[in-house]
Amino acid sequence: MTKTRWSGWGPGEQAEQHYLIQPRALAGGGDIRHVSEVLRATGWRDKSRNGGPLVMESPDRTVRLSYDPYTQPGGWTVRGAARGPHAEWEAVLGRHTPVExxxxxxxQLTQPRSAHAPNVWAPLEEQQWQARTEDRHYIATSPDGLAWMHFRQSSDGRALWWAGARDGQGIGWSAQFTSTTPMHLVEAFSTALASPEPAMRPLGRVPHSAQIRVTSVSVLPSQLGAWQQARVTAARAATWARNSFTTSRPRTGSRARPHTATAGRTR
Structure with a gap:
């Protein structure tokens, strides 16, 4: 374990010990507010019951997210309703899936869909993941062999995306996506899965794994709060900008009738 001390601290604050963990896929669940506060800032409604699991609904009511730590195996579920030509879809992720x-x-659910064609495998290839084909299955594995992304197709044509991470002691998580899950969402997930950026965890929340690399850092509460707030502020500003653009655009669906002069009209 290495230790880093950050400068620039102000008076009156006591630094707290945190840990940067690599690979992030084995960092453990983390603080669910990393997910929920951005959704809340972009207009998602909190449908949670007091003392119950987290439940949030998108502004258009077509997507629902839940996090339930009270049941077994527990974890995250994101479900999208059928809409027009798009079928219902679902993503189920284990409770130890890192919030990052x-x-x-x-x-990605809070952002406009990109015009480019999604490519789930491209972010993995950029991080040197190893890919192979087995019959109807396509498999990519991280360079350290601890994380994976699979596309499976059965003989009857049913397809499934499966991803996860596991260390040598059997500690880890898995995630499944139905074949109808929009590909730009699966691509966003694979990008986060393959990211080399570490995850930060507080004292007492570092997994006991021989496969992780840990760097100790001293962090002020104000710094930590500022980093968390920056995500929320950026998401809120982007949503406001999109909504302002939409409402300020001139309407083209109906046109005003041209003025008809009546002066001098004769019957």
Missing amino acids: IIAGLTD
Whole structure:
């Protein structure tokens, strides 16, 4: 374990010990507010019952997210309703899935869809993941062999995306996506899964795994709060900008009738 001390601290604050964990896929669940506060800032409604699991609904009521730590195996469920030509879809992710990876998917739900064709495998290839084909299955594995992304297709044509991470002690998580899950969401998930950026965890929340690399850092509460707030502020500003653009655009669906002069009209 290495230790880093950050400068620039102000008077009156006591630094707290945190840990940067790599690979992030084995960092453990983390603080669910990393996910929920961005959704809330972009107009998602909190449908949670007091003392119950987290439940949130998109502004258009077509997507629902839940996090339930009280049941077994527990974890995250994101479900999209059928809409027009798009079928119902679902993503189920284990409770130990790092929130930074969950946010890769959920942040994408708050943003406009890109015009480019999604490519789930491209982010993995950029991070040197190893890919292979087995019959109807396509498999990509991280360079350290601890994380994976699979596309499976059965003989009857049913397809499934499956991803996860596991260390040598059997600690880890898995995630499944139905074949109808929009590909840009699966791509956003694979991008977060393959990211080399570490995840930060507080004292007492570092997984006991021989496969992780840990760097100790001293962090002020104000710094930590500022980083968390920056995500929320950026998401809120982007949503406001999109909504302002939409409402300020001139309407083209109906045109005003041209003025007809009546002066001098004769019957």
